[in-house]
Amino acid sequence: MNVLRCSQQAGFSGRTMEGALVPWRQRHAAQRSAATKVQAISDVRIEVEKTSWTSRRIFASILVATPKSIVWSALTDYDNLGSIVPSIVENRCLERTDNSALVYQVGAQDVALGVKFSAAVSLRCTEFPNGGVPPNLLTVPPPGLFNNGNGGNSPGSSGSTSDGNNWEVAAAMETLFPYPLTSVAGVLPSDISFELVEGDFKDFRGVWRLQQIGDSSTLLSYAVYVKPQAWLPVALVQSRIANEVVRNLEALRQYAETQYAREFQQQKQLGAVH
Template structure:
């Protein structure tokens, strides 16, 4: 789409860097919008205030490359929107423990949530996480990676599922909207990070 759009620019027109940049930004936004619409998001009411939300995206890179980005835990906050902090903590049994803080702004109200997660890796297949401390009654889920074979090479199907049980002080409708909005952006950010590192 970018090549098709920019190829229609008249090379004989006076060079205007601002106009050219604006056009390139517009095409990038259009591509991102198309990719966002390709992210599948599902919400399920499990029981009471518990919700299971899942999302899935296709990444045109090898599983090993996607795995490398996902397991660089302390770098996640550098490129995932609304993730303000992702830091490894000392685990009492020597495993992987992360502290993450998510931030969100809605209707001029700043909202943040903190979780401490224990991580269990199944090499190149899955990353399970479970909250051991934080701002929810419960928060657990899994990243899953599956190899794809496409006409133009190998790819990875990346899916994310989270089961969240908010405390009474957190409106469930607000939480649902935040997750439904953020998950496609987060998956797209991971895809873009993989592309940047391995293109």
């Protein structure tokens, strides 16, 4: 599942957002692997972590100038994701329950020298609107992330370990959802997890995290663990995948903000707002 800017009017300036993230960056800069590549592309913050020769973890976030409900509606509109997310060339919702969906998607990217890589996947998407993915299903974030007294969805000890046992950490990456490192501690999350059922990757699992920031702003975070098939070296596609993540986040923001503006105008015409 491939797939923010905030106005002063929304009550949450870019400077304030930056200030909220600076302590997190300072606490964990020394603990992150030297293989982690941190970039700020457009309004999207993105990190690419080399987890092995054959796999990567990607973390990204963007601020959307809408309430969380607008972004949630866009991400859970599984039938129409193909019209929102630019890298999806085919999209079908195969089944739907109250809190989950099975989605078939085909994504296409230019790899190099005009070569286009196309991958088809079936993903199980599960919704956690009140509090996020259970801690025992997430990898453990860097130590200290929750030592700020703010509470939040703090992972327990049943996930990966931070005691230096590389084997356990590697095993956790293969079985657990990546913790959204670009999210903010202490703010109640609403999550959508997704994991590979079948398709053209060996492993593909991740989390969309939505956090309400102020009255009408949402921090949208994305975390994914990706392991291509052996015939496609991950080093060849990692930058392309990262670029697609940026494009998709920007497209989601634009869609959500357009929907929010349209709803606002409709309510204004009906006299519901002044």
